[in-house]
Amino acid sequence: MDICKHLPNLQGPYLDGNQLSGQLPATLSLCGELLSLSLFYNKFAGSIPREIGNLSKLEYINLRRNSFAGSIPPSFGNIPKELGNLINLQFLDLCDNNLMGIVPEAIFNISKLQILSLVLNHLSGSLPSGIGTWLPDLEGLYIGANQFSGIIPLSISNWLHLSGNQLTDEHSTSELAFLTSLTNCNSLRKFIYAGFIPTSSGLLQKLQFLAIPGNRIHGSIPRGLCHLTNLGYLDLSSNKLPGTIPSYFGNLTRLRNIYSSGLAPEIPSSLWTLRDHLILNLSSNFLNSQLPLEVGNMKSLLVLDLSKNQFSGNIPSTISLLQNLLQLFLSHNKLQGHMPPNLEALKYLKYLNVSFNKVQGEIPNGGPFANFTAESFISNLALCGAPRFQVMVLEKDTRRNTKSLLLKCIVPLSVSLSAIILVILFILWKRRHTKSGTPVQVDLPLPRMHRMIPHQELLYATSYFGEDNLIGKGSLGMVYKGVLSDGLIVAVKVFNLELQGAFKSFEVECEVMRNIRHRNLAKIISSCSNLDFKALVLEYMPNGSLEKWLYSHKYYLDFVQRLKIMIDVASGLEYLHHDYSNPVVHCDLKPSNVLLDDDMVAHISDFGIAKLLIGNEFMKRTKTLGTIGYMAPEYGSEGIASTKGDIYSYGIMLMETFVGKKPTDEMFMEELTLKSWVESSTNNIMEVIDANLLTKEDESFALKQACFSSIMTLALDCAAEPPEKRINMKDVVVRLKKLLNQIDCTVVAPACPPRTFFQGGGFRPISFFLNTPLYRDMRADPYAN
CATH class of the missing domain: 3.80.10.10 (Ribonuclease Inhibitor)
Known part of the structure; x- marks a missing residue:
């Protein structure tokens, strides 16, 4: 910050989100022409220099989300010149620091002030009675989550955020x-x-x-x-x-x-006339009437929450007229009768909960119901339907005609038997070719899973979640290895529901992974859910995570293996971003979330904070942060989740995979980051490449050196700023596969495991099978219910 000594005419340093630390220097006062001071989302500590109050031309101060302590300097205000005079200040944001003490009254004298944000500190005192007169241009007053007391002045007349204080x-x-x-x-x-x-x-x-x-x-x-x-x-x-x-x-x-x-006993009929109403939340009342047919009149309704009441009678079939409905909550009532089958017409419905009622009969299976889980129907009288709902299996009508029986029973059975026969034939074919030395990889998906796995079976499978079966720990739970009753080895991800965000993470992961199907994405076999237990049953990955292989002395990945793993990850992201019906943003891409199967094929896992981009959305706002070091700058500072953020994370991971250093390595501090280190070494790659990957004695030194240089260039293209400059994942896959084709696997890395790439490059030893309609169907939807 001593730059102000040399740049006295500086008007606006914008240094947001740069992880700057230390104390803010008093020499800032030398920048007499300063109009804006923006240091949002850094790590500055200590007190705020009182000398800033001498910068009379300042219009904008944003010190949000740092670690400033002490009190707000009295010089921040319209006071005698010798103490300070911020007479032109329009915006002051000191939110989310460790400031304490009484707010200087002089601040309320800055007549041009429009926004004052002091949220999430330890400030005290009271609001001046004349605040509305002294600050005539004030548009927003945000002082929540402090310790203010006293009376709310009647002179306040605009936006207020006063929650979490002791105002009376x-x-x-x-x-x-x-x-x-x-x-x-x-x-x-x-x-x-x-x-x-x-x-x-x-x-x-x-x-x-x-x-x-x-x-x-x-x-x-x-x-x-x-x-x-x-x-x-x-x-x-x-x-x-x-x-x-x-x-x-x-x-x-x-x-x-x-x-x-807190209201009772019924909803007035006049309320249902609000045709343009968007959200109606009357949960946790004492409403005990029947739901009227008029509920269908609220044509624009997006969210209807009538949970935790005492409603009785049937669920109105007219709810199907709410064509824009996104969320419907009717749980914890006394509703009875059948689920209206015409609710299948609610094509935008994403969330449904009718649990803890007396509903009976068949659960619809079409429309949005194809995506719902047992969580939506817990504790009802006598429901039946698909096995995934964990209710009674729907009894088949024995009077169905022969054609229906053929379509619904015999044809699927024939297809299943054909699939089994093909699997057996290919296992035998693989063994024969393995013995002859031909490198082969059969990338068959697991069989379709229709069974539900109860809690008790998971207890037996994991020896009651014993430590000997523990294979991983995450921020929201544990992962255990288990062997199911049929001998299938699985990974069981158990969520710690006492941790904030665990329930939401379970829901998100189920929502995102329910329909995604790709060879490079972790596959959910089943789930187990009740009121106090949530777990996902996943395909077991015997070779663990990429992080383990990069940083353990017991394991080693050669150059080609690392390249192929990163191609796998890029292929998985390409599917999420471009080939799935709605783009999916993973939001937490890192080596520990890349798992390796028997053949060292990589699978992206852990979709607990992923985001679905619906319709025309290209980004979403979120308060859930990913992992420091891998997060894109716009994700960490502004909470913007988009596919561009995933691409940034991929770029960082691509660098890490070939240089062998984490972005949080102790060597990276202050202004030096993994990205800047790689960027500054583009002319001498031997300074940054993992020493285990390349030596000058290597017979393929020149080829690997050129390949590594291209990989680092690609990684920097992924991590470019601003986000609009970043390459997309389709181009990443193409460029990496071209690099792979330049390396002869049998010469450069004879020990590398056999691999199969379905879209360009690599070996194609079983292409005749991959092109059959049966396999294409199985691969497109291996776990469909």
């Missing part, structure tokens, strides 16, 4: 109505310690967003709310509001989102 309601509930210019009451969580919603609240004519969950508000919902004609979002959940849902809610035609709890 001495007058706020009775005088809330006078905040007539308030447009957003955003997350007023716990600021009203107790009290009523005032009847005069209807005076908030401009109010668009009212969210006051998690307080101690009691009484009834006042009729005055019916005058909030601009209200689009209403959240009154987790309070103490007994009584009924007001019928006038149906008059709030702009209302798009409703969240409320």
